[in-house]
C-alpha cells in the first residue's frame with residue numbers, strides 16, 4: 001500500500017508539472033471514444049511521430065466506427081501498411097465490427113466490456129474509460145513501469161505476473177480519482193518528456209527530492225526485466241514470377257508474421273545462399289514445368305522485427321506463360337495494380353527501389 005502522504009505528493013507534483021508543459025497532439029483532450037481507441041491502438045509499440053499520419057488517415061477515411069466496420073479488410077490493411085504489428089490492424093477491424101453490431105456503434109462506458117474487445121488490453125481499456133467516460137482506471141504501460149520503479153525504487157521484474165500486478169496496484173492507488181483523465185495524460189507525458197529511458201531529466205524533475213533511483217544511483221538499472229529478448233534470423237527467397245505485365249502474388253494466411261498481407265511466392269531457407277528453385281516444392285505446387293529465365297537478383301533486404309530479423313532476396317523470373325496451377329491463396333495481378341495491395345515494409349522497399357510499383 002502506498003503511503004497516503006506520498007500519494008498526495010506524487011499526484012500534486014505530477015499535475016503541477018503537467019499544467020506547465022505543452023505537448024500538443026491531435027487526440028489530446030479528445031472525448032470521442034472511437035478516436036481515443038483509434039489513437040491508442042495506433043500508438044501501441046509506435047512512436048508518436050510515426051503514428052500521427054496514420055491516425056489522420058484513418059480518421060479521414062473512417063470518420064466513425066461504423067465506417068471502419070464496413071470497410072473491406074484489404075483496404076484497412078493497405079491503410080495500415082508500414083506501421084507494423086499487423087495483428088493490431090486485424091483486431092482494429094474486428095473490434096469495430098463488434099462495436100458496430102453488438103453495441104450499436106457506441107463504445108461501452110464499462111471497463112470490463114471495453115477489455116473484451118479484440119486488441120484492447122488493460123492499458124487501452126483504462127485510456128478509453130478515463131478519457132472518454134471519466135472512469136477511475138489508471139493506465140499502466142512501459143512509461144508507468146519506468147516512472148514508478150524509479151521513484152519508488154521497485155526492482156520487481158515488470159514482465160512477470162507478480163510485477164504487472166504490483167505496478168497495476170500502485171498505479172491505481174496513485175491515480176487522481178477526481179480527474180483520472182488529467183492524471184493519466186500527465187503520467188504519459190511525464191514518461192515521454194521527463195523520465196525517459198536514457199538520460200532522464202533528473203536535474204529539473206519535480207519528483208527528484210523523493211526519487212529513490214536518483215538517490216541510490218539506480219536509474220540505469222530500473223525498471224528490471226526478467227526475460228532477455230531472443231531474436232532469430234529467417235531467410236526469405238522471393239520469386240517475382242512474371243510474363244508480359246502479369247505477376248504472381250499471394251496472401252499470407254498462416255499464423256505467422258504479416259498475416260493477411262501480400263507477398264511474392266516464397267521459399268524460406270536456413271541461410272542466405274540458395275539455388276535449384278526449379279526443383280523446389282514451390283515450383284511443383286505452382287505446376288511450373290520450366291525453370292524460367294532469371295532476369296535479376298536484388299537484395300539482401302533486411303527488416304528487424306521484435307523477435308526476428310528477416311533477410312530477403314528477390315529474384316525476377318521471366319516465364320513463358322502463367323503457372324498451370326494456382327493454389328487458393330495465390331493470384332495473378334497486373335504489375336500496375338501492385339500498389340493496391342498491402343505488402344510488408346521489406347517488400348514495399350524492394351518495389352520502390354526497383355520502380356516496380358507505380359506509387
Ligand code: SF4
Nearest residue numbers: 195200202205208211
Ligand atoms: S528524478 Fe530522474 S529518475 Fe527520478 S523520476 Fe525524476 S526523471 Fe525519473
